[in-house]
Amino acid sequence: MARSFLAMYILVPLVAIAMVLVFDPPRGTEIGLLFLSISAGAPLLLRKLIKLGGDPAFAFSIVIATSLAAIVTVPASLALLQPLLSADTEVDVMRLAMTILKTFLLPLAAGMLFRKFSPD
Template identity: 40%
Template sequence: MTETVMILLKISIAVLIAGVGAGTSPSELTYLWRRPGLLFRSLAAMYLLVPAVAFGLVLIMPIERGVKAAMLVIAVSAGAPLLSRRLKKLNSQEYIFSLLITSSLVAIVVVPVWAASLAAYFDVTVDLSTSTVVLDIAKTILLPIMIGMAARAMFPASSARLSDRVLMIAGIVLVASAIALLVIHREHLAGLTWPGMLTLVMLILFALLIGQLLGGPNPDDRTALAIACATRHVGVALIVATEFAGVKTLVLVVAYFVTAFIVSSIYLTWRRR
């Protein structure tokens, strides 16, 4: 049952990202590259400051080893949010798409480095090779994006219309699969202590604040970066979490994403007022 849910999770992520690609144009790819200041702040927020906060929380909070492992996965799994359907209401589509592609490319190098550098401090052991990250990111992120963009190039009218439907269906499957995984392995959640839960929530709130502060003058860019920092990249997180023996780390990581989804939804509603 767990393997089936994992397959659904990965497929839904790939389809979701393909839907993003089908709803955007190639010209949006270089949006961030033409704005080095915003590019630097965005990457610094996701790849430096949020991991630094996670590191600090692990040092000061009395949390169990399983939560520390989940915190490591969350810390290194930076990337653009998979909340594209709702974020379409923001006037930052070029920024969001460019951030998705750019952060995925940066993850190929940064994720293994961060994992190796922080593993000892998070009291876990993880051997994550660059080749593994490259292959998995190519399959779950870059290839779906290219398929979506190719579909848009060949069928511009129909792909744009279908993009929203694809995002909606894939989003529902993703959320349903995540909840199913939590239900199947609820014993790992039952053993989660209050300090552990508090630490995960604190990371979400600090990440939202970091993105809000570094997103630049455009309010929609700040909102998008805040959600990107808080939700992290579920595709990259699954790649890292599967390197740990057992399912406890994976379950706690998924629990974080469900919580981040709820908190960021509240934040997004507040920001759109």
């Protein structure tokens, strides 16, 4: 899990920063690339990891852990990226936490409960 976090929260943003500095893309592309590099894992990643033969328990653990970590890592990453961004990028941590809870964690928990009580 430590390697996954290292890749997602250190290496990917560093590659995005390098791409922005080397290729000098249009401002919108630059901001989009930087924002995507600090975002939690893609929602469809879980299914793809399992299809490729990944361990379902580990895949679920990574998705849940990164979703919870995003509550802290996104504001911290935005603060670190501020010199590269032209706009003020203040984030309401409570609003971010509620968005992650409503859009990802609650549906995931509901699906897990549904599967437990109705496995067929």
